[in-house]
Amino acid sequence: MVTVFGLGFVGLTTALGFAHLGYGVYGVDVDEERKEKLRKGELPFLEPGMEEALQKHLDQNFHVTEDIPSAIAKSDCIFYCVGTPYGKDGSADLSYLFSAIDTTLEAIRDGKFRVMVTKSTIPPSTTAEKILPYVERRKKPFQQVGIANNPEFLREGHCWEDFLGADRIVLGVSEERSRKVLTDLYRPMGIPIKCVTPTTGEFIKYLSNTLLATMVSYSNEMAQLADTIGDIQTAEAFRILHMDKRWGGCTMTSYVYPGCGYGGYCLPKDTNALLAQARAKGSELPILREVIATNDRRAETVAKNIVKGRPQDTAIGILGLSFKPGSDDVRDTPAARILHALQDMGYKNLCAYDPEAMEEFAWHYPDLRLRFMGSAEEVYQAADVLAIVTAWEEFRSVKDLGSKPVADCRYML
Ligand SMILES: NC(=O)c1ccc[n+]([C@@H]2O[C@H](COP(=O)([O-])OP(=O)(O)OC[C@H]3O[C@@H](n4cnc5c(N)ncnc54)[C@H](O)[C@@H]3O)[C@@H](O)[C@H]2O)c1
Structure with missing residues (x-):
C-alpha cells in the first residue's frame, strides 16, 4: 500500500502508475478543486493517456482520500510529490514538503516500519542535512521510519508513458530496510534500479535539468549570433x-x-x-x-x-x-x-x-x-x-x- 502526497503531474502519475501495477494507492492533496475533479474522474490538466488510467483505477485501487491517518496506517511507503517552487534568492521552497512530512508524522499511530520517499525535486544534500534531522527531531519514539528520495524524470505531455517506461529508477537511500522496501515496490516494472546515496539521488536530477537548460541557452546564444552575422x-x-x-x-x-x-x-x-x-x-x-x-x-x-x-x-x-x-x-x-x-x-x-x-x-x-x-x-x-x-x-x-x-x-x- 502506498500513500502519495500531491496529485499534480508527478503525484497523480505516480499514484496511478502504482495503481496500474496492482498496489493499493491513497492520494492526498490540499487543493479542493483538484480533488473534486479527480473524484469525478476528470484530469485537472492535459496529459495524454492519463484520463483513461484515472477512470480505470479510481475507487478501485486508487482513492483520493481525506482520511490521512487511515491511509498512512495501511501504507508501507509514503511518496511526497508536492511542489518545490522558487523560494527567496531562487532557492527551492521546501515548505510544502515539510508540511506534508508534518502531516505524515501526526498521522502515524503505530510502530510499523514505513519509508518516507521524496519524489519532488530537492537540492542535493536536502535529505541528509534537512529532512533526516527534521524527522529525527519530530518523530515520536515509537515511530519507525526510513527516509529516501526517488527523483522523477518524466516529461509533461508524456507523463504516463515516461513513468511506466522510465529509463531508470533512481533510489537515494542510505539504509538497508528502506532499500529493500523500495526495490521490492519497483521490481515488477522490470526497469533498471540504481541505488545511490540520498545526496547522489538528488544531484542526478539537477545534473539532468541543468544540462538540458545549458543546451537550450547554448542554442539560443548561437541563434542570436547567427542573426547578428546575418545570411545564416x-x-x-x-x-x-x-x-x-x-x-x-x-x-x-x-x-x-x-x-x-x-x-x-x-x-x-x-x-x-x-x-x-x-x-x-x-x-x-x-x-x-x-x-x-x-x-x-x-x-x-x-x-x-x-x-x-x-x-x-x-x-x-x-x-x-x-x-x-x-x-x-x-x-x-x-x-x-x-x-x-x-x-x-x-x-x-x-x-x-x-x-x-x-x-x-x-x-x-x-x-x-x-x-x-x-x-x-x-x-x-x-x-x-x-x-x-x-x-x-x-x-x-x-x-x-x-x-x-x-x-x-x-x-x-
Ligand atoms: N512537472 C514535471 O514535469 C516534473 C518532472 C519531474 C519532477 N518534478 C518535480 O515534482 C514536484 C511536483 O511537480 P508537479 O509538476 O507535479 O507539481 P504540481 O504543482 O502539478 O503538483 C503539486 C501538488 O501538490 C499539492 N500539495 C501542495 N502541498 C501539499 C501538501 N502539504 N499535502 C498534499 N498536497 C500538497 C498541490 O496542491 C498540487 O496539487 C516538483 O518538485 C517538481 O520539480 C516535476
Whole structure:
C-alpha cells in the first residue's frame, strides 16, 4: 500500500502508475478543486493517456482520500510529490514538503516500519542535512521510519508513458530496510534500479535539468549570433548539426535547437535552485549563471525580433501560450515573458490563441492585457504581425493564410 502526497503531474502519475501495477494507492492533496475533479474522474490538466488510467483505477485501487491517518496506517511507503517552487534568492521552497512530512508524522499511530520517499525535486544534500534531522527531531519514539528520495524524470505531455517506461529508477537511500522496501515496490516494472546515496539521488536530477537548460541557452546564444552575422539559415544549420551520427537521431536534439528560451515548471526553478545552493555552499557556477542569464534575456530579444522597430500601435498576434506543445501548462511559460517584454516596450495591442492553454494563461497572468481569439485564423485577421511562440503543429499552416509577416520564434516553418 502506498500513500502519495500531491496529485499534480508527478503525484497523480505516480499514484496511478502504482495503481496500474496492482498496489493499493491513497492520494492526498490540499487543493479542493483538484480533488473534486479527480473524484469525478476528470484530469485537472492535459496529459495524454492519463484520463483513461484515472477512470480505470479510481475507487478501485486508487482513492483520493481525506482520511490521512487511515491511509498512512495501511501504507508501507509514503511518496511526497508536492511542489518545490522558487523560494527567496531562487532557492527551492521546501515548505510544502515539510508540511506534508508534518502531516505524515501526526498521522502515524503505530510502530510499523514505513519509508518516507521524496519524489519532488530537492537540492542535493536536502535529505541528509534537512529532512533526516527534521524527522529525527519530530518523530515520536515509537515511530519507525526510513527516509529516501526517488527523483522523477518524466516529461509533461508524456507523463504516463515516461513513468511506466522510465529509463531508470533512481533510489537515494542510505539504509538497508528502506532499500529493500523500495526495490521490492519497483521490481515488477522490470526497469533498471540504481541505488545511490540520498545526496547522489538528488544531484542526478539537477545534473539532468541543468544540462538540458545549458543546451537550450547554448542554442539560443548561437541563434542570436547567427542573426547578428546575418545570411545564416539558422534552423537548417541546427538540423544539419543533428545529422551527426554521434547524436544517433536521439530526441535530446530537441534541446539543441533555438527557440524562446526554456520555460515550464522545472528548468527555470531547478537551475536557479542549484545556483542558489552552490552559492550558499561557497561555490560559484559561472556556466550555470550564464545559462540562466541567457535565458532571462531571451524574451526581450525575441520580443524585439517580433516587432522589428514597428510603431507601438502595431497589432501583434501571439500563436501559442503553453510552455510547450501538447501541454496546457503555462507555469513560467516563455509566452508570458515575451508578452511582458512587449508590454514593457509599449506594445499594448496584443491578441493570442492557443489550442489548449488560454484558460490557464488568463488565470495565471491576470496582469497581461490581451485579447484571446478562437483560432489562428482569427489572430491572423486581427494582427499586423504574428509570432509563433509555442510549436503546436497546427501553426505550420499559418503561412498559408496570407502574406502578413510571421516571426517564427520556434524555427518551425
Ligand atoms: N512537472 C514535471 O514535469 C516534473 C518532472 C519531474 C519532477 N518534478 C518535480 O515534482 C514536484 C511536483 O511537480 P508537479 O509538476 O507535479 O507539481 P504540481 O504543482 O502539478 O503538483 C503539486 C501538488 O501538490 C499539492 N500539495 C501542495 N502541498 C501539499 C501538501 N502539504 N499535502 C498534499 N498536497 C500538497 C498541490 O496542491 C498540487 O496539487 C516538483 O518538485 C517538481 O520539480 C516535476
